[in-house]
Each structure stands twice: as structure tokens, then as C-alpha cells.
Amino acid sequence: MDPKVEWIGFLAxxxxxxxxxxxxxxxxxxxxxxxGKESLSIGFFSFLLPFLGAMGYAHYVAxxxxxxxxxxxxxxxxxxxxxxxxxxxxxxxxxxxxxxxxLAACFVTDLGTVLALGAVFADxxxxxxxxxxxxxxxxxxxxxxxxxxxxxxxxxxSEPELKLLFLLLFGLGWLATxxxxxxxxxxxxxxxxxxxxxxxxxxxVRHLRTTTFALLTPFYFLKAGTLVSLPAVVSGFxxxxxxxxxxxxxxxxxxxxxxxxxxxxxxxxxxxxLLMSTGLTFGSISALFGYTRGLITQSQYTVLVTxxxxxxxxxxxxxxxxFKPGREEAESGWRTGPAAANLPEEE
Amino acid sequence: xxxxxxxxIANDGSEGARKALxxxxxxxxxxxxxxxxxxxxxxLPQYVATGxxxxxxxxxxNGFFEGLNAEAAAEAAAADVKLSPTWSPATKSSPLPPxxxxxxxxCWSSASWATAASSSAFGAALRRRSPAWRHAVCWW
Numbered sequence: 235m236d237p238k239v240e241w242i243g244f245l246a247x248x249x250x251x252x253x254x255x256x257x258x259x260x261x262x263x264x265x266x267x268x269x270g271k272e273s274l275s276i277g278f279f280s281f282l283l284p285f286l287g288a289m290g291y292a293h294y295v296a297x298x299x300x301x302x303x304x305x306x307x308x309x310x311x312x313x314x315x316x317x318x319x320x321x322x323x324x325x326x327x328x329x330x331x332x333x334x335x336x337l338a339a340c341f342v343t344d345l346g347t348v349l350a351l352g353a354v355f356a357d358x359x360x361x362x363x364x365x366x367x368x369x370x371x372x373x374x375x376x377x378x379x380x381x382x383x384x385x386x387x388x389x390x391x392s393e394p395e396l397k398l399l400f401l402l403l404f405g406l407g408w409l410a411t412x413x414x415x416x417x418x419x420x421x422x423x424x425x426x427x428x429x430x431x432x433x434x435x436x437x438x439v440r441h442l443r444t445t446t447f448a449l450l451t452p453f454y455f456l457k458a459g460t461l462v463s464l465p466a467v468v469s470g471f472x473x474x475x476x477x478x479x480x481x482x483x484x485x486x487x488x489x490x491x492x493x494x495x496x497x498x499x500x501x502x503x504x505x506x507x508l509l510m511s512t513g514l515t516f517g518s519i520s521a522l523f524g525y526t527r528g529l530i531t532q533s534q535y536t537v538l539v540t541x542x543x544x545x546x547x548x549x550x551x552x553x554x555x556x557f558k559p560g561r562e563e564a565e566s567g568w569r570t571g572p573a574a575a576n577l578p579e580e581e
Numbered sequence: 582x583x584x585x586x587x588x589x590i591a592n593d594g595s596e597g598a599r600k601a602l603x604x605x606x607x608x609x610x611x612x613x614x615x616x617x618x619x620x621x622x623x624x625l626p627q628y629v630a631t632g633x634x635x636x637x638x639x640x641x642x643n644g645f646f647e648g649l650n651a652e653a654a655a656e657a658a659a660a661d662v663k664l665s666p667t668w669s670p671a672t673k674s675s676p677l678p679p680x681x682x683x684x685x686x687x688c689w690s691s692a693s694w695a696t697a698a699s700s701s702a703f704g705a706a707l708r709r710r711s712p713a714w715r716h717a718v719c720w721w
Contacts (some may be wrong), residue, residue, distance in 0.1 A: 253630055260632045319632040323639070324625065443633050451630060515630045546628055 243526070246457040247417070249450030250519045251403055254348065254418040256446060257315060257515065258425020259432045259439070261341045262334075269335040276492050277313075277342020280510045283488030284481050285311035285350065291480045296473060301355070302534055305524030308350050309538045310481045310545070313343040314514040317546050321509060325558060332498075332559075336506055345422065347516050351523060352410065352419025362413035369406055369420050373427045380431055388438065395438050396445070399428075416523055458518050458539065461525060466536035477541045482549065485511040501559050508553035517542030590618040592666070594649045602653055609662045618653050620646050620668035 266273060289307030292298040298306060318340050319328065327333035356362050380398065387394040402424060407417030432439050467474070489510050493503030521538040524530040530538070590605045592598045602618070609616050622642050629635045650666035657664035 256631045256633055316629045316631050316635060317627065320625070320627045320629055320635045323635065324627070439633070440637070443631075443637060447630075447634060447637075514628065550627070 242453055242457060245450055245453040246522075247454075249446065249452075249454035250522070251407060251417050251421045252442070252446040252450055253454065253515055254519065255399075255403060255421040255425040256443065257344065258422040259429045260315065261338075261426055261429045262433075263426075263430050265334045265338045266341065269338045272335055272492075272496050273338035273342055276489055276496075276506070276510070277339040278346060279488035279492060280313060280339065280343040280485060281311045281346030281350075281488075284484040285346070287480050287484035287487075288477060291477065298530075298534065301529040302524065302531075304354050305520060305530050306477070306534070306538060308347060308354070309517045309520040309524070309542060310477065310484075310513065311343070311350070312347045312513040312516040312520070312542075313340045313510045314512045314516070314546055315340040315344060317512045317514055317550060318509045321550055321554065325554075327559075332502060336509060339506075340510065341426075343510065344516055345426075347520065348416075348419050348422040351520055352415045355527070355529070356413050356415040359413070361409070362415065365406075365409040365413040365415060365420075368409055369423065372402060372406060372420075373423055377427060377431060380428060384431065384435055384438070388435065393438070393441060395435070396442055399424075399442070418519060418523075454522075458522050461522070461532060461535055462539055463532050463536045466533040467540055470533060470537040470540075473537055474540050474544065477537065478544050478548065481513075481541065481545055482511050499559070501557055505553050505557040505559055508549040508557060511545060511549040513542050513545040517545070585612050585614040587615045587617070590616075590653070590664075592618045592620050592649060592653055594620075594645070602656060606657050606660045606662050606664075609657070609664075610660060616657065616662060616664045618650065618664055618666045620649055620666070622646055622668060 285307040287307075288310035289303045292306035293300060293303035315337065319337060322328040322333045322336070328337070380395075383398055384395050403417075403421055406420035406424065410417045410420055486507050489507040490503055493506050494500075498506060518539055521530070521535050521542065524538075525532065525535040585608075588605050588609055590598075590602050592602055605616070605618075625639055625642060626635060629638075646668040650668055653666050654664050
């Protein structure tokens with residue numbers, strides 16, 4: 235398979251946009267509101283320090299170009315909400331207050347990643363202003379418009395609701411491309427906006443997932459995988475290890491002190507830090523964005539994708555082996571302090 | 582007649598577990614013991630692209646085990662035996678039902694086991710949860 239063939243590129247790109255949209259639509263707005271202070275601060279620093287750390291190392295030590303270093307920073311700043319969620323379901327932590335706060339913080343981190351991806355390489359011209367204006371307008375309208383549209387047309391076999399979503403995603407994506415920004419940015423934001431509505435239309439979401447995972451994401455992952463060069467993995471092995479260490483260290487500096495400030499028990503804080511060090515989907519999307527735009531070489535792309543995959547596995551294994559708090563420990567570990575005392579009760 | 586108070590069947594839907602279920606139902610017809618079956622959900626993916634992808638796969642596994650338990654209850658009912666099936670989700674922190682804990686401590690010491698699923702992945706999952714779990718049926 236030649237990943238540079240145009241139709242494969244189109245399907246892969248559409249797959250990555252829908253993946254991003256679905257990731258955004260998984261947030262529970264109520265959880266984000268409830269844990270606003272904690273999730274915003276942990277999520278923001280979980281993005282910022284790895285972004286700066288990985289970018290700085292890539293540029294000043296590995297001597298990557300400024301653009302390549304920025305892609306490196308963005309790709310390694312991510313947290314994989316999906317991996318964190320899967321781990322927490324296995325341990326039962328997804329039902330705890332602690333787990334919900336952690337997921338909310340992961341969403342904030344990923345928002346930082348897509349904002350950086352959309353803003354860092356954009357041309358600051360009229361097209362960007364148009365893109366920004368239309369995006370704000372579109373994001374303000376959909377909840378009301380989509381609610382009416384979904385109610386009016388749901389149940390049709392031709393799925394007009396999905397067509398409306400595709401229209402919005404393609405339209406905003408086209409504007410983003412004209413502004414040299416990235417289509418995943420409006421996709422994630424649109425997902426966040428319609429997240430509440432999606433909870434009411436589970437069958438439609440299932441159909442969208444089926445379309446995405448059966449048809450589109452295989453092309454995305456095939457494209458992302460076939461661009462990885464095995465010789466580059468071997469020759470860049472040292473850099474892969476160092477960049478993984480840089481990501482883990484930066485996540486530690488960004489997240490662990492805040493967990494202490496919010497009165498997490500040390501074990502829960504370390505567990506949170508390690509889970510927030512995981513990365514997968516957005517990291518690979520960022521690396522592929524950099525390669526297809528010619529911002530990084532195939533060797534650099536290979537290094538980044540390998541670090542991203544390793545960052546999904548290594549922190550998870552360490553966290554599960556040495557720092558996994560029990561459910562009661564997780565709850566009591568962060569609810570005993572004065573910060574927790576101000577939290578409202580779960581509904 | 583041999584009298585047992587409780588019979589527990591571990592059921593993962595495998596060939597061995599089905600044989601164990603049939604054997605346990607036959608055993609149950611000879612006494613008035615409490616009959617339980619337990620199924621433990623496992624092998625859910627950990628590295629997924631979105632949380633929704635994980636949710637879909639979990640729902641699929643849940644459906645499989647619900648169907649399995651309904652089949653087991655129906656097979657027992659056909660033999661005029663009442664069976665209480667339970668399935669445990671793949672959460673290591675979720676507590677095992679009391680009868681499983683009792684079985685783990687009692688059957689291990691009395692060695693009253695049938696060999697049916699000792700080599701299956703299910704057996705491995707049970708051993709992870711409690712080293713006493715080795716086979717598909719125990720009674721005490």
C-alpha cells in the first residue's frame with residue numbers, strides 16, 4: 235500500500251478527524267464543571283511542560299529544526315484519554331470521584347494539544363480570521379440546531395444527522411486548511427460542544443463509531459504504520475529512549491506537584507502522573523500531521539510515533555505494577571484535604 | 582446419597598466449561614444443594630483509540646456473558662434444577678460474590694474439584710483472582 239496515494243490520504247485524514255471528533259464528544263460536561271479548578275490546572279500543566287520540554291530537547295539538544303521541534307513538543311504533550319479510561323475501567327476507578335477528575339484533566343490536556351496543533355502552524359491572515367469567526371459561530375449554534383435536527387430526522391436509514399455532522403466537519407476542516415491550520419482542531423471543539431447531545435442519541439453514536447472504526451480508521455492506522463521506518467527505529471533507538479524519558483520527566487514536573495497541592499495521597503498522585511503520561515491517538519495524529527506537511531522527516535516521524543506508542547505502554551505498566559491505589563484508597567487519598575472539602579457531592 | 586451444601590460452576594463458555602456445567606447439573610439432581618455459576622469477563626483491550634471503542638467492545642463482552650448465563654440457567658431448568666448464574670466484570674477491584682470466596686477457601690482444602698477448565702484462559706483468570714481457583718466445578 236502506498237500511503238501517499240491521494241484517496242488513501244483522504245480516507246486516512248477523514249478517519250483522524252472523526253477519531254478526534256469522537257474523542258471530544260466523550261467528555262461529560264458536568265464532570266468538567268464539577269472539577270473545573272483541579273482538572274484545568276492539572277490538565278494545562280500536563281500539556282504545557284511536556285510541550286516545552288520535548289520541544290526544547292528536540293531543538294537544542296537533538297538539533298531538530300524549529301518546526302520539527304514544535305511537532306515533537308505537540309506529539310509528546312498528549313495524554314491518551316482512551317488508555318486512561320480503559321485502565322480505570324479495569325481497576326474500577328472510573329466510578330470514583332478521583333477517576334472522574336483524572337479523566338476531566340486528560341480532556342483538558344488534549345484540548346491544549348489540538349489548540350497547539352491548530353494554532354502553531356497557522357497563517358495569521360484573513361483566512362484564519364474567517365476560520366475563527368465561522369468556528370465560533372458554528373460552535374455556538376449546533377446544540378440548539380442539532381437538537382432540533384436530530385429530533386426531526388432521527389430514525390431515517392440514510393442517517394441525515396450524521397450527514398449534518400460530516401457537513402460541519404468538512405466545512406470547518408476546509409476553512410482550517412485554507413488558514414493553514416489543522417482540521418482536527420474544529421473537530422475536537424465540535425465534539426466537545428455536542429457531547430451532551432450525544433448522550434441522548436446513543437444509537438446514532440454507535441452508527442458513527444461503526445462507520446469510523448470499520449471504514450476510516452483502518453486507513454489512518456495503515457497510513458501511520460506504513461510510514462514507520464524500521465531502520466530509523468534502530469538508528470534512533472537512543473533518541474527514542476531519551477524522548478520518552480523527557481516526556482515522563484516533564485509530565486512528572488507538571489502534574490505531581492499539583493496532585494500534592496490538591497491533597498492527593500502520594501501513591502494516588504504518582505498514579506495520576508503516570509496515567510497522564512500515556513499517549514496514543516493524538517500523539518500519532520500530530521506526528522502524521524508534521525510528516526504530511528513536510529515539517530518532519532520520515533526518521534523523525536518514526537522516532538515520534540515509536541515514543542508515542544511506548545508512552546502508552548511503559549507508564550501504564552509502571553502505574554499498574556507499583557502505584558495502583560485501591561478504590562477506597564483513591565477516594566480517601568484526595569478527599570481528606572481542604573481542597574476536597576469544597577467539592578460538591580456527586581449527583 | 583452424597584450430600585453437598587453448595588455447588589459452584591465456573592463457566593467461560595468453553596467446551597470444558599459446558600461439560601462441567603452438565604456434570605454439575607447431574608450432581609445437583611442428587612442433592613438439594615445451592616447451585617451457583619460464575620463467569621469472569623476478561624481480555625478487554627487496554628490500548629484503544631477512543632473510550633467509545635472500548636465501551637463498544639465491553640458491551641459486546643457483556644452481551645456474550647449475559648447470553649451464556651441465560652443458556653446455563655435454561656439447561657439447569659430443563660433438568661428441573663435451579664441455578665443462580667453470576668458474571669463478574671473485568672474489574673480487578675470489584676469484589677467476588679460471597680459464595681466464590683467461600684468456595685475458594687473451602688474447596689482448596691477439601692480438594693473437591695472436578696477437572697474441566699484447568700488449562701483454559703478462564704482458569705488462568707480465576708487463578709489470578711484467587712490462587713485457589715483451578716477448575717470449573719467445586720462443591721462442598
